[in-house]
Amino acid sequence: xxxxxxxxxxxxxxxxxxxxxxxxxxxxxxxxxxxxxxxxxxxxxxxxxxxxxxxxxxxxxxxxxxxxxxxxxxxxxxxxxxxxxxxxxxxxxxxxxxxxxxxxxxxxxxxxxxxxxxxxxxxxxxxxxxxxxxxxxxxxxxxxxxxxxxxxxxxxxxxxxxxxxxxxxxxxxxxxxxxxxxxxxxxxxxxxxxxxxxxxxxxxxxxxxxxxxxxxxxxxxxxxxxxxxxxxxxxxxxxxxxxxxxxxxxxxxxxxxxxxxxxxxxxxxxxxxxxxxxxxxxxxxxxxxxxxxxxxxxxxxxxxxxxxxxxxxxxxxxxxxxxxxxxxxxxxxxxxxxxxxxxxxxxxxxxxxxxxxxxxxxxxxxxxxxxxxxxxxxxxxxxxxxxxxxxxxxxxxxxxxxxxxxxxxxxxxxxxxxxxxxxxxxxxxx
DNA sequence: TCTGGGGTCCTAGGACCC
DNA sequence: TCTGGGGTCCTAGGACCC
Numbered sequence: 001x002x003x004x005x006x007x008x009x010x011x012x013x014x015x016x017x018x019x020x021x022x023x024x025x026x027x028x029x030x031x032x033x034x035x036x037x038x039x040x041x042x043x044x045x046x047x048x049x050x051x052x053x054x055x056x057x058x059x060x061x062x063x064x065x066x067x068x069x070x071x072x073x074x075x076x077x078x079x080x081x082x083x084x085x086x087x088x089x090x091x092x093x094x095x096x097x098x099x100x101x102x103x104x105x106x107x108x109x110x111x112x113x114x115x116x117x118x119x120x121x122x123x124x125x126x127x128x129x130x131x132x133x134x135x136x137x138x139x140x141x142x143x144x145x146x147x148x149x150x151x152x153x154x155x156x157x158x159x160x161x162x163x164x165x166x167x168x169x170x171x172x173x174x175x176x177x178x179x180x181x182x183x184x185x186x187x188x189x190x191x192x193x194x195x196x197x198x199x200x201x202x203x204x205x206x207x208x209x210x211x212x213x214x215x216x217x218x219x220x221x222x223x224x225x226x227x228x229x230x231x232x233x234x235x236x237x238x239x240x241x242x243x244x245x246x247x248x249x250x251x252x253x254x255x256x257x258x259x260x261x262x263x264x265x266x267x268x269x270x271x272x273x274x275x276x277x278x279x280x281x282x283x284x285x286x287x288x289x290x291x292x293x294x295x296x297x298x299x300x301x302x303x304x305x306x307x308x309x310x311x312x313x314x315x316x317x318x319x320x321x322x323x324x325x326x327x328x329x330x331x332x333x334x335x336x337x338x339x340x341x342x343x344x345x346x347x348x349x350x351x352x353x354x355x356x357x358x359x360x361x362x363x364x365x366x367x368x369x370x371x372x373x374x375x376x377x378x379x380x381x382x383x384x385x386x387x388x389x390x391x392x393x394x395x396x397x398x399x400x401x402x403x404x405x406x407x408x409x410x411x412x413x414x415x416x417x418x419x420x421x422x423x424x425x426x427x428x429x430x
Numbered sequence: 431t432c433t434g435g436g437g438t439c440c441t442a443g444g445a446c447c448c
Numbered sequence: 449t450c451t452g453g454g455g456t457c458c459t460a461g462g463a464c465c466c
Contacts (some may be wrong), residue, residue: 010448031452038448038452054451072452104448104455192446224445225458254454310451353453410452 001120001143001171002150002239003110005088005127008138008158008166010106011039014080015070017136018419018427026067030055033258033410034071071412079420081105083135091130101243109147111243117171124167144170147241148234151189152179152208176237180209190231195223212236249287249359255280256297256353259408263349269298270339271403276354277335278402281328282389284356285382290324292358294331296338299351312350317341324360327378328385331356332401 007013011029016022026043030036036052047065049058055069062069085108089100092110101109115123124141131139142154149170156179157168170176186196188208199205203222205214212235219228230240255276263269273296284291297316317338325331335354388397417425 033450033452035451052452056450059450107448190446194445227445227458250455252455256453258452312451351452 001112001115001117001145002147003112003124003127003141003143004103004147004150004154005108005110005131005139005141006154006158007084007106008140009039009041010081010137011070011072011077012041012044013137014073014077015068015416016041017080018416019068022068026065027070028062028067029070029072030414032072032412033260034413035258038072069414071415073415073418075418075421076416077105080135080137084108084131084137084139087131087134088127091127098246099243101246109150109243112143120169120171121167124169125165128166138166140166142168142170144176145237146234146239148189148231149176149179149237152183152187155187156182177209180212180235181207183208185211188231188235190227190234191223198222208235249289249361250283251359252355252357253280253283253289253291253359254353254355255283256351256355257410258351259349260410261407263352263408264347266340266343268403268405268408269343269349269352270336271401271406272352272408273335273339273354274332274399274401275403275406276352277332278328278399280354280356281326281331281382282386284326284359285362285386288362289359290326290362291321291331291356292324292360293318293320293356294334294338295319295355295357296335296342297353297355298339298342298349300347300349315342320358324358326362327375327382329399330378332399336401 009027012027015027015029024043026047026049027041028037028044028049029039031038034055036054037049037058038052040049040051044065044067047061047067049062049065049067055062084106085100085102088108088110089098092099099111099114101111103109110127112120112123120143124143128139128141131137140154140158142150142152142157144150144153153168153170157166168179170179184196184207185191185199185205186193188211191199191211199211199222205211212232214232216229216232219232220226222228223231233240257272257276259272263272277294295316295318297314299312299314301311301313319334319338321334385397389395417427419425419427
């Protein structure tokens with residue numbers, strides 16, 4: 001059996017831990033640049049605030065309903081996430097083997113082979129209670145014979161927190177059938193908007209229970225090949241999605257941002273891209289990898305500026321490195337000519353990004369005799385820079401190419417304190 | 431009238447997730 | 449005036465090889 005433990009309205013819950021006065025009040029958290037609403041509590045849902053909707057369109061409604069609004073505070077959420085995951089590992093692993101797969105910042109799958117079916121209920125409640133007591137974050141627990149069924153259980157547990165108290169276990173055929181009959185296809189984990197529309201409009205399939213009974217070859221044809229087949233098997237109770245190895249490294253590393261103010265000249269565009277490249281290179285080094293390709297993209301508003309519509313258009317250029325690297329100045333050196341190539345006079349840029357690909361372990365990098373940069377020296381420099389920036393915080397050591405004024409930086413007008421990761425922003429108890 | 435078969439590597443793009 | 453920022457996996461199709 002598999003469990004999935006999912007934090008309720010995670011970002012909002014993190015804010016509430018340090019603002020007990022908001023415990024029963026509506027709360028929302030905004031995306032970077034205070035653009036969209038990316039987390040909302042049940043009270044905010046009731047007040048009619050949608051998910052992933054532009055903030056400015058709901059501003060008056062939010063004020064009228066007395067909703068507390070926060071800019072995203074990823075330092076805080078990242079640290080709270082670590083606390084939740086550490087707690088789960090402490091309970092589940094018993095110092096033996098790793099049975100926890102951290103699936104996202106607020107969710108983890110747990111393999112439960114070691115728990116007898118008769119104890120599942122007690123175990124699920126224990127997970128929930130301990131995480132809530134130790135971290136202050138509320139969670140829901142779903143359990144089923146496959147990952148997809150555990151996700152289904154979790155969704156239903158969250159919908160009826162009263163009766164099932166945030167825990168739902170799908171074990172018997174009857175429990176599974178009831179759950180799948182009350183799950184619409186668009187709510188199945190793995191069915192997105194496109195497939196949901198197709199299933200309903202073209203084939204009249206509306207529930208997960210109906211979908212469970214289509215032939216495998218049909219699923220292969222209509223739902224994206226082997227992906228569809230796996231989904232079908234999982235719905236039928238046959239595990240087709242493995243637990244992921246926690247040591248697996250990212251195969252792609254991206255740093256992308258909307259600009260706080262539009263950029264129209266080359267210099268700030270290059271500063272922004274250099275800054276993102278430096279950030280991406282840091283992520284690369286943190287997992288001890290090197291990248292063999294770099295892709296730079298820029299986004300402009302494709303529509304005529306007179307129309308106040310958002311029609312983003314993307315353009316990009318990429319470069320394959322002569323040999324994989326994780327050295328910031330080397331990567332910036334490859335990135336800058338790509339920005340020159342992309343830049344067009346008179347165009348307003350809304351966003352830019354860096355994507356590093358072709359990721360390999362850093363120790364597999366072969367010395368390139370023709371490389372101009374002496375690798376050992378550069379790597380040592382990177383280590384020193386990372387150490388200084390990590391211990392002092394706030395990017396004390398930067399490259400000149402990343403700019404001094406940085407007018408393009410994002411807005412974050414409503415950010416809460418980084419209570420758990422900055423001494424000067426600690427939570428005060430009077 | 432007829433035009434092989436099998437393989438690899440790469441990129442672009444589509445679908446999904448949180 | 450204002451619409452996020454990461455990721456994953458898979459498939460199709462082209463270039464190239466023998």
